[in-house]
Amino acid sequence: MAADTSRIAIPAFGTKGKLWLGLLATVIVAGLAAWGYQLTTGLVATGMRNVFSWGLYIMMFVLFVGLSAGGLIISSAPKFFHSHRYEGFARLGVLVSLACITVAGLLILPDIGRPERLYQFFTSPDFRSPMVWDFGIVILYGVLNLWYLWLLTRRDLAARGSPLALGVDDTDAGRERDRTLMFWTAALALPTAVALHSVTGWIFATQIGRGDWFSPLVAPVFIAKALVSGLGLLLVVSVLADRLTNYEVDREELTSLGKILGVFLALHVVYLLAAERLPHAWANHFEFWAITSGFLIGESVYFWLWTVVGGAVPLVMLMIPSLRKRVSVIFTASLLAVFGTMFEGVRLVFTGYEVANIDLPPGISLGGEYAGITTDIWATAGAYTPTLVEVVVTLGIVAFGALIVTLGLKYVPIQRVDGQYATDGGTKERQ
Amino acid sequence: MTNYGLVIDQERCIGCQACAVSCKQENNVPMGQFWNRVLTEGGDKIDTPSGGYPDDGGSGSLDMQYQPTACQHCENAPCVKVCPVNATYTRDDGIVEIDYDKCIGCRYCMAACPYNARVFNWDEPEHMPEAGTGDVAARPQGVVEKCTFCSHRVDEGLDPACVVNCPADARIFGDLDDEGSTVSKYINEYETDQLLEDRGTNPKTHYISGEMSPGRPQTSDKMESELDDVSPWSDGAEDVPAEASESDSSGSGGSHHSIEGDAAPHVPAVGSGGDD
Ligand code: SF4
Ligand code: SF4
Numbered sequence: 001m002a003a004d005t006s007r008i009a010i011p012a013f014g015t016k017g018k019l020w021l022g023l024l025a026t027v028i029v030a031g032l033a034a035w036g037y038q039l040t041t042g043l044v045a046t047g048m049r050n051v052f053s054w055g056l057y058i059m060m061f062v063l064f065v066g067l068s069a070g071g072l073i074i075s076s077a078p079k080f081f082h083s084h085r086y087e088g089f090a091r092l093g094v095l096v097s098l099a100c101i102t103v104a105g106l107l108i109l110p111d112i113g114r115p116e117r118l119y120q121f122f123t124s125p126d127f128r129s130p131m132v133w134d135f136g137i138v139i140l141y142g143v144l145n146l147w148y149l150w151l152l153t154r155r156d157l158a159a160r161g162s163p164l165a166l167g168v169d170d171t172d173a174g175r176e177r178d179r180t181l182m183f184w185t186a187a188l189a190l191p192t193a194v195a196l197h198s199v200t201g202w203i204f205a206t207q208i209g210r211g212d213w214f215s216p217l218v219a220p221v222f223i224a225k226a227l228v229s230g231l232g233l234l235l236v237v238s239v240l241a242d243r244l245t246n247y248e249v250d251r252e253e254l255t256s257l258g259k260i261l262g263v264f265l266a267l268h269v270v271y272l273l274a275a276e277r278l279p280h281a282w283a284n285h286f287e288f289w290a291i292t293s294g295f296l297i298g299e300s301v302y303f304w305l306w307t308v309v310g311g312a313v314p315l316v317m318l319m320i321p322s323l324r325k326r327v328s329v330i331f332t333a334s335l336l337a338v339f340g341t342m343f344e345g346v347r348l349v350f351t352g353y354e355v356a357n358i359d360l361p362p363g364i365s366l367g368g369e370y371a372g373i374t375t376d377i378w379a380t381a382g383a384y385t386p387t388l389v390e391v392v393v394t395l396g397i398v399a400f401g402a403l404i405v406t407l408g409l410k411y412v413p414i415q416r417v418d419g420q421y422a423t424d425g426g427t428k429e430r431q
Numbered sequence: 432m433t434n435y436g437l438v439i440d441q442e443r444c445i446g447c448q449a450c451a452v453s454c455k456q457e458n459n460v461p462m463g464q465f466w467n468r469v470l471t472e473g474g475d476k477i478d479t480p481s482g483g484y485p486d487d488g489g490s491g492s493l494d495m496q497y498q499p500t501a502c503q504h505c506e507n508a509p510c511v512k513v514c515p516v517n518a519t520y521t522r523d524d525g526i527v528e529i530d531y532d533k534c535i536g537c538r539y540c541m542a543a544c545p546y547n548a549r550v551f552n553w554d555e556p557e558h559m560p561e562a563g564t565g566d567v568a569a570r571p572q573g574v575v576e577k578c579t580f581c582s583h584r585v586d587e588g589l590d591p592a593c594v595v596n597c598p599a600d601a602r603i604f605g606d607l608d609d610e611g612s613t614v615s616k617y618i619n620e621y622e623t624d625q626l627l628e629d630r631g632t633n634p635k636t637h638y639i640s641g642e643m644s645p646g647r648p649q650t651s652d653k654m655e656s657e658l659d660d661v662s663p664w665s666d667g668a669e670d671v672p673a674e675a676s677e678s679d680s681s682g683s684g685g686s687h688h689s690i691e692g693d694a695a696p697h698v699p700a701v702g703s704g705g706d707d
Contacts (some may be wrong), residue, residue: 042572043536044554050464053541053551113536113551113573120516120535131515131539208630209509209545357545357627360470360498362477367464368553377463 310340
């Protein structure tokens with residue numbers, strides 16, 4: 001096999017590339033420093049308190065778990081059906097998924113009060129806890145992404161003599177075998193992705209004590225959200241990589257994925273949201289117009305950021321035929337979809353903590369000099385604003401994800417250049 | 432099996448906060464945190480009624496009640512089910528407790544508890560005085576803590592601190608599985624509610640409202656099981672056993688709380704600094 005079956009997106013870092021790496025390194029170091037500070041002072045350095053006891057870290061965890069879906073699904077679904085559609089996105093997609101699930105997993109660390117005791121997950125797990133399920137599935141998903149990325153690229157890595165091939169040789173027989181393995185990996189990846197998003201949804205959906213969290217719709221909504229935001233992010237990253245590196249997007253595939261994003265948006269923001277809201281609006285109001293407005297009008301600014309800026313606007317952009325073929329439109333719509341989805345997670349956490357079930361005065365003790373609106377130790381409702389420490393820690397972790405993608409573009413042949421490359425395996429069994 | 436529960440008579444509660452304060456003191460609860468809170472049902476502020484003053488010879492509509500609230504020790508405790516590392520668990524005697532050496536501080540249990548009964552040590556806990564108070568070791572930064580029904584006292588055959596320190600006899604602790612215990616009798620006899628019953632957590636804390644119970648007339652240092660002749664159904668005065676006055680002299684507390692047989696833990700004596 002010739003070495004030119006694949007392409008490396010960043011052969012060498014230029015000045016801009018080095019500046020970018022420098023920026024990422026700075027943000028990561030700042031994040032580490034902020035986490036160090038938080039470890040010494042305690043979580044009092046965050047905006048969280050007794051009533052509102054989960055904040056930015058969990059909101060962003062929810063976002064990044066969702067973001068990790070797109071790439072893996074776009075690269076494994078066609079492989080499962082022996083199609084070579086979207087092949088141009090396959091490797092980049094898995095790379096982005098890997099980065100996102102890493103970010104999601106790392107975001108849990110600063111949220112934990114005593115991270116040094118995390119080994120308890122192994123020594124003393126309670127299998128009733130959705131958090132244990134999620135812990136397992138996040139790790140499985142991360143390992144699966146890593147394996148899949150390596151599987152997709154190892155023969156090309158070998159052809160280039162990269163040590164990342166880990167001793168695998170580039171042979172025709174080997175490539176044949178890998179196609180079978182890819183099929184089976186794809187077959188495993190799809191249910192794992194579904195499980196990941198459902199289980200993450202169930203962390204919230206099982207809780208009878210937290211308002212709207214307790215809803216059987218949360219898991220399906222998490223899946224739809226993952227499709228929207230994951231695909232959105234993949235499109236954003238691929239357009240950026242196309243502009244800034246040697247990676248090339250196939251215009252036709254990009255437009256086609258843009259259309260799919262439109263369908264996902266319609267399913268998520270229009271259909272599932274309506275399905276969730278209508279019964280409540282109907283049950284709580286009497287007059288026709290009261291029901292209608294209860295159905296249509298959301299309760300918070302997060303709701304509007306999510307449904308309009310992150311839902312309706314990109315949906316319209318992707319629906320108008322004259323617009324949706326433009327790369328700039330696809331890029332903007334995708335960016336908005338990711339941005340809007342962020343507020344869905346924010347809104348979810350707020351709906352759980354804003355209202356206390358028992359809100360009689362004086363209320364609940366907050367447990368720390370509260371830096372927010374109230375001045376005494378009591379609160380009858382939840383209030384939350386992230387602190388600078390939380391923002392910097394989060395940015396540091398996100399920068400680490402960006403570093404993974406950047407290094408992936410540098411060291412992994414991220415694009416095939418020989419076109420046809422369908423999987424094999426499922427059909428063979430049946431023959 | 433023993434299954435401890437608490438009955439709180441909201442008709443007897445006078446809102447004095449003695450239970451909240453004695454809980455804080457007994458359990459060495461850090462500054463800025465409360466395990467047990469006496470909430471006001473009525474106006475927007477603590478100790479304020481809802482409604483208005485009577486004018487023009489009317490009767491007015493002022494209304495106020497107190498709802499002492501701590502961990503409800505749920506039978507179907509969501510906090511136990513969510514704890515990923517088994518740090519929160521239900522003891523054999525029904526008390527929901529946290530192993531502070533295991534808790535990783537993920538705060539999933541705080542999300543799970545519908546009653547906001549749990550508090551988290553956001554920073555290094557502060558105590559006044561610095562050495563701490565009561566009989567329970569301080570919990571470190573980064574873990575969740577909450578009411579334990581004073582399991583350290585229960586293990587010694589004593590009622591929880593909030594129960595003995597309630598001057599209105601509004602709190603009664605005992606074994607829900609024992610038909611003859613005062614808690615069981617009261618739950619059968621009076622109209623009792625559990626908080627947020629619709630959530631299906633089945634709390635072991637029951638609230639009496641409507642008709643007032645006779646409270647806990649025992650002022651003796653004897654175990655309840657020895658007080659069979661004392662009827663909780665009478666209005667109290669003549670039920671006070673003769674021994675009560677004798678025990679008044681033993682001011683030290685503790686020494687006379689030995690348990691005999693498998694008697695359920697109950698009222699410490701007058702002299703123990705609680706009821707007097
Ligand atoms: S009241 Fe809250 S902390 Fe106590 S057992 Fe019930 S759920 Fe757990
Ligand atoms: S904070 Fe501690 S007690 Fe609560 S769920 Fe997490 S590990 Fe369990």
